[in-house]
Amino acid sequence: MQELQPVTLTPQHHAYQEHLHQATQEADRLVQLAKSETLADGGLRTSQILGQALAADPHHHEARVLQERLNQMSVPRWHFPMLADKARNHAYARAIAAKVKPGDVVLDIGCGAGLTAMLAARAGAKHVYTCEQQPLIAEAATQVIAQNGLSDRITVIAKWSHDIVVGVDIPEPADVVVSEIVDTVLLGEGALATLTHAMSALAKPDARAIPEHGTLMAQLVESDALLDLWRPQEAEGFDLSAFHRFAKVAQITPNDMAACTLRPLGPTTDVFKIDFTRPNIKPARTTTDLFCSSSGAIHAVLVSFKMTLAPGIQVENGVKDGGHWGRTAFFLDQPQTARSGDRQTITAQHDAANLSVSVHDPVLDANDADAAVWMRAAWNDQRPLRNRRTPVTLATSIRTAPNDQTGNNTRRPIH
Ligand SMILES: C[S@@+](CC[C@H](N)C(=O)[O-])C[C@H]1O[C@@H](n2cnc3c(N)ncnc32)[C@H](O)[C@@H]1O
Numbered sequence: 001m002q003e004l005q006p007v008t009l010t011p012q013h014h015a016y017q018e019h020l021h022q023a024t025q026e027a028d029r030l031v032q033l034a035k036s037e038t039l040a041d042g043g044l045r046t047s048q049i050l051g052q053a054l055a056a057d058p059h060h061h062e063a064r065v066l067q068e069r070l071n072q073m074s075v076p077r078w079h080f081p082m083l084a085d086k087a088r089n090h091a092y093a094r095a096i097a098a099k100v101k102p103g104d105v106v107l108d109i110g111c112g113a114g115l116t117a118m119l120a121a122r123a124g125a126k127h128v129y130t131c132e133q134q135p136l137i138a139e140a141a142t143q144v145i146a147q148n149g150l151s152d153r154i155t156v157i158a159k160w161s162h163d164i165v166v167g168v169d170i171p172e173p174a175d176v177v178v179s180e181i182v183d184t185v186l187l188g189e190g191a192l193a194t195l196t197h198a199m200s201a202l203a204k205p206d207a208r209a210i211p212e213h214g215t216l217m218a219q220l221v222e223s224d225a226l227l228d229l230w231r232p233q234e235a236e237g238f239d240l241s242a243f244h245r246f247a248k249v250a251q252i253t254p255n256d257m258a259a260c261t262l263r264p265l266g267p268t269t270d271v272f273k274i275d276f277t278r279p280n281i282k283p284a285r286t287t288t289d290l291f292c293s294s295s296g297a298i299h300a301v302l303v304s305f306k307m308t309l310a311p312g313i314q315v316e317n318g319v320k321d322g323g324h325w326g327r328t329a330f331f332l333d334q335p336q337t338a339r340s341g342d343r344q345t346i347t348a349q350h351d352a353a354n355l356s357v358s359v360h361d362p363v364l365d366a367n368d369a370d371a372a373v374w375m376r377a378a379w380n381d382q383r384p385l386r387n388r389r390t391p392v393t394l395a396t397s398i399r400t401a402p403n404d405q406t407g408n409n410t411r412r413p414i415h
Pocket residue numbers: 082083109110111112113114115116117131132133134137159160161162179180181182189194
């Protein structure tokens with residue numbers, strides 16, 4: 001057997017090893033610095049420092065993990081299926097082409113990756129001002145827009161629309177306001193408050209808006225599979241029904257929708273109409289009847305929307321539609337047997353960002369909505385990190401951040 005000879009390191013090897021060691025030490029130092037940085041600027045500085053750490057040592061494990069963590073905190077995961085939603089993208093492309101005229105000043109609220117802003121520039125806008133409350137998203141969008149050769153036509157403003165001042169951030173009020181800030185029930189991403197401000201403070205009096213209006217609809221549905229998914233009667237022989245009180249509202253992902261086969265028991269009934277051109281943030285309540293046109297077990301009231309972007313151009317998230325938006329279902333406490341011709345009374349209520357639905361039983365007074373099941377105030381949980389009172393760092397957020405920081409919550413449930 002051949003004897004192994006000891007390896008003699010050349011001075012170049014020694015120098016290289018020393019270089020690697022110093023790079024790792026520098027990356028370690030930068031990672032400690034990144035962890036102590038507050039996220040009050042939305043993570044910009046933390047991201048830059050982590051970028052420097054990875055430039056020094058591209059394989060630094062902790063730097064990579066923290067960078068990914070920061071990205072996941074800052075960029076809700078629904079951005080990706082949303083950008084892959086061809087029906088949504090195409091509807092916006094058609095509506096923007098129909099409503100933006102050459103020479104228009106366009107305000108695009110909620111830049112994201114920059115898609116709607118670029119569509120407005122393509123439609124001939126004189127200039128597009130697009131705002132984005134998350135600075136890391138705004139930074140990436142600026143890059144996307146540059147890569148598409150549109151930097152001279154689009155200005156990215158890394159701010160909340162509410163903080164934009166005409167004459168400071170944008171030179172004149174907008175001719176057209178474009179936004180796509182609606183969740184599965186239209187209201188949860190704060191569109192009403194945002195557009196109330198934008199249409200009065202940032203747009204010309206006769207400005208056009210995309211979207212124009214939306215309708216929230218309710219429908220009785222039967223689905224054993226949905227019930228099993230959210231309210232399993234038993235597990236391994238144990239009765240779990242006392243836990244069902246926590247599962248009154250189901251956030252249904254597109255995959256759940258495909259897997260659970262919701263059977264409509266009747267037509268949709270319009271519950272609220274939302275005007276995005278002249279929005280109104282006043283709460284509203286309605287009591288209405290949902291009708292059964294076939295027999296079955298009523299398991300839930302499904303809420304869906306249709307949103308008109310421009311005349312004849314709509315996006316929808318009804319039972320039969322695809323797309324990335326989820327659906328929301330409000331379960332009945334107990335399934336009810338229904339025959340064709342039966343009706344079920346519900347009370348629905350909304351404020352600026354939340355929707356509630358209560359299903360009446362025969363003894364519930366029509367004016368008593370105390371039993372209403374409120375959807376979680378998703379938007380309130382999603383205040384940007386920089387608006388929080390207590391400074392949060394990446395290190396503390398790892399311990400304290402609720403799951404919502406990933407954005408995988410009620411807004412646009414993914415998968
Ligand atoms: C649903 S995405 C849409 C992105 C892009 N417009 C599109 O349609 O592909 C909405 C984006 O708007 C941002 N946003 C929501 N409300 C905002 C507001 N009032 N001001 C600034 N940004 C906002 C969110 O951070 C998010 O990145």
